[in-house]
Amino acid sequence: KAGVTQTPRYLIKTRGQQVTLSCSPISGHRSVSWYQQTPGQGLQFLFEYFSETQRNKGNFPGRFSGRQFSNSRSEMNVSTLELGDSALYLCASSLEGGSPGELFFGEGSRLTVL
Amino acid sequence: AQSVTQLGSHVSVSEGALVLLRCNYSSSVPPYLFWYVQYPNQGLQLLLKYTSAATLVKGINDFEAEFKKSETSFHLTKPSAHMSDAAEYFCAVRNQGGKLIFGQGTELSVKP
Numbered sequence: 001k002a003g004v005t006q007t008p009r010y011l012i013k014t015r016g017q018q019v020t021l022s023c024s025p026i027s028g029h030r031s032v033s034w035y036q037q038t039p040g041q042g043l044q045f046l047f048e049y050f051s052e053t054q055r056n057k058g059n060f061p062g063r064f065s066g067r068q069f070s071n072s073r074s075e076m077n078v079s080t081l082e083l084g085d086s087a088l089y090l091c092a093s094s095l096e097g098g099s100p101g102e103l104f105f106g107e108g109s110r111l112t113v114l
Numbered sequence: 115a116q117s118v119t120q121l122g123s124h125v126s127v128s129e130g131a132l133v134l135l136r137c138n139y140s141s142s143v144p145p146y147l148f149w150y151v152q153y154p155n156q157g158l159q160l161l162l163k164y165t166s167a168a169t170l171v172k173g174i175n176d177f178e179a180e181f182k183k184s185e186t187s188f189h190l191t192k193p194s195a196h197m198s199d200a201a202e203y204f205c206a207v208r209n210q211g212g213k214l215i216f217g218q219g220t221e222l223s224v225k226p
Contacts, residue, residue, distance in 0.1 A: 004157070033213065043204065043216040056213050090157055102148070103214060105157035 002027065004106035006091050012112045018079040021109045025072050025093030031055075032074040033103060034066060037088040046089075049074055050096075078111075086113045116141045116209045120217035128225045133192040135220045137179075137205030140186065146208040147188045149179055152219075153201045161203075164188060175199070200224045 005024040013019050025032050033056075034046040045058040049068035066076040072093075078085055088110050092103035121136040139145055146165050150158040162173025169181045179190045188205060205217040 035214075035216075042218045043214075045213045045215070048213060058213070092158075102160045102163060103158075105150075105159070107155070107157045 004091055004093050004104050006089075006106035006109050008109060009107065010110045010112075012114060013081050014114050015081055015083060017081050018077065019081060019111060020075055020077045021089055021091075021111075023074045023076075023091030023093075023106060025074070025091075026104055029093035029095055029104070030072055031094045031096060032068055032072065033092045033094075034074070034076050035090045035092065036060075037090055037108070038086075043090070046076065081113045083113050086111060116145065116207045116215055118205050118207050118215055118217035120203075120205050120220050122220055123218065124221050124223070126223040126225060127195045129197055130194050133177075133190070133195045133199065133222065135190040135203050135205075135222065137188045137190065137217060138186050139188060139205075139207045141207060141209075147179075147181065148206045148208070148214065149173065149177070149188075149190050150204045150206060150216075151201050152204065158204065161190070195222075195224045197224050197226065 007022045031050045033048040036044050047066050048056040052068045063079045068074045088108045090108045092105045094103050117140045119138045148163045149161040151161050152158050161177050162171045164171050164181045172178045177192045179188050181188050202219045202221045204219050206214045208214050
């Protein structure tokens with residue numbers, strides 16, 4: 001059974017640009033969550049999608065957005081990139097949103113903003 | 115609001131020694147608690163989880179954790195450290211909204 005797949009794994013952008021990251025969840029999983037990981041702030045929750053609807057949202061500015069498609073694949077977008085957006089962006093999927101079950105994480109997309 | 119505090123950002127043990135990684139949580143309702151491990155350049159992998167069943171939870175690779183409500187703790191232990199256990203470990207609590215709230219992480223080093 002394939003795990004959570006995130007693309008691209010690495011990317012470099014410059015300030016002011018925008019970026020789109022993709023996440024394909026484990027087959028059958030309907031919930032997808034996104035987290036930002038930085039050395040200073042640790043792991044911070046961005047948002048969660050379930051059945052194409054955003055169920056939860058973290059405390060990030062509106063430059064961070066996401067969506068989920070009917071096949072449960074998800075994308076997140078960051079517009080007007082800032083240096084502080086450099087981070088590892090992790091996607092996680094689970095069978096059902098809101099359950100106490102485990103989240104299965106992808107290997108992440110490492111974004112560097114110059 | 116729920117929160118997690120991991121005591122010690124770095125822990126170093128010798129191979130074969132006991133591993134103890136500390137986690138305290140804050141929650142106004144019975145929590146769901148998790149320990150995840152992250153190896154370099156990889157995502158997070160679940161070690162174990164507590165969901166109000168047995169207070170002593172066994173996970174993968176001989177790790178276990180004990181839920182102690184009176185101490186609001188969920189410390190992670192392993193009787194004998196292996197070199198392959200060197201990684202970063204995260205304690206997390208799941209709130210009523212379903213999202214995971216992570217601690218700041220503890221980096222475990224294992225000396226030969």
